[in-house]
Amino acid sequence: MMLIFGLMLLLLLQTAACLEFNCRFNQSDPCYAALGHKLNLKMVDASIYHLKIQKRINNNPDDPVCRVKNDKIKECDLFNNRAEVTVINGTLIINRVIRADSGNYTLKLDGSNGTVTSTDLQVNVEAPIGSVEVSISCSSNGMKSVSCSSDGDQLIYSWTLNGESMMDGNTTIELNEETDGNIICSVKNHVSHGQKNIRVKHCPVIQMSLIALGCVSLILILLFITACHFYKRKQLQSTPAPAGDTELVYAQISHDKHKKSEKNKSESLPTADVEYAAVRPQTKRKEKKEEEVQYGEVTFTPNRSNALQESKEECVYSQVQRR
Structure with missing residues (x-):
């Protein structure tokens, strides 16, 4: 040969x-x-x-x-x-x-x-040999994998590290973490030959591990914050809005007649009694903070002393303002 x-x-x-x-x-x-x-x-x-x-x-x-x-x-x-x-x-x-x-x-x-x-x-x-390409990849344990490739027929590979011959015939070789220096991949066949020289350095195992750990931690934190945000948002959406509160409003109402009749009756009638009635206002939404005018129907029953003078029940509509 x-x-x-x-x-x-x-x-x-x-x-x-x-x-x-x-x-x-x-x-x-x-x-x-x-x-x-x-x-x-x-x-x-x-x-x-x-x-x-x-x-x-x-x-x-x-x-x-x-x-x-x-x-x-x-x-x-x-x-x-x-x-x-x-x-x-x-x-x-x-x-x-x-x-x-x-x-x-x-x-x-x-x-x-x-x-x-x-x-x-x-x-x-x-076919003659084309350009020779060499690549280096680092594994998580610090080992280095060096690969060589080229075009052509019947290719034969050989390696040298810092001038010393290494194994022949393989397109990929494994180097330990401490390996450093110049490595040459030589490729030949019966009609041509070529080679590529590349510098081999230490793989940054610790630095790569810290970067990977930091990236994983950041991703976990972002996922946790996102999950909390969606959980609170779901809780707010699933809680039904409370119906409008029903309040009892007390209104002070006086039996007011027309001014003329009031003067006539002021001598014979006792002072108008103050009565309190429960008024159920219309339902209101919480969001509205403005005061609303409510109208309620109040039925008065006259005192016994006034029964003779007023025989009919009076319906008085009053404008009630909540306190």
Whole structure:
């Protein structure tokens, strides 16, 4: 495996524009190509041999074939007339690799003397690595969880803390509370690699706990105040408003006649008796504080001394004002 990676690094020419890979049909190791990037497949001198490149799908003569003669592509159904595929100086060049380019290929050489030789090559296409992202989360017990992620195919992860290697192959690692320093997540596959450096600090366990406790306490206090408010409001709404009070009002009423008759009778009649009668006023609401004028019907029974002079009951309406 280390030999493969070493060969891949030697063959990889990375520029600002694209990734470029060089492989040979007679190599024993698989050929890796980056999706969307350039692949050069070295064949032989196409001016000497008639070449036939066949992609083995079902291992039969009907598999796609591309014939090359005099350094030019002839009768090619392998690459479906793709303009980005050319042959230059005996090298098959694919300027923009697609996933369909993965597979097993056989190169057959037809010599001028009638000899036929063949060689095989395995081509693997992988998506290169995108940007590497690292995140840190703290748990309630002070432990730290560090996660790493990236785009691409066949990703391999590795970690280093303050320059020392840690476990490989995991996208997430757990660190204890005392861990501090620089941590690096490295991501690679057969066609690219990337890494991200991040600073690891202590998790503020006590501070986080106090903040959480304070928030919970505040919420409980607000809930209690709200519950008390609604309880009192419900009590007030459920208590029926008292009916209007009935009061007994005593009125001092004098038997007043017309002024003329009063003078005539003043000599013969005793002083008008003061009588008290119970008057039931109209019901009033508590909210009204203003004095109300009540009218009540009062029936007087004359004294025996006046029975001869006044034979009929008199109904006197008086304006009664509550005290």
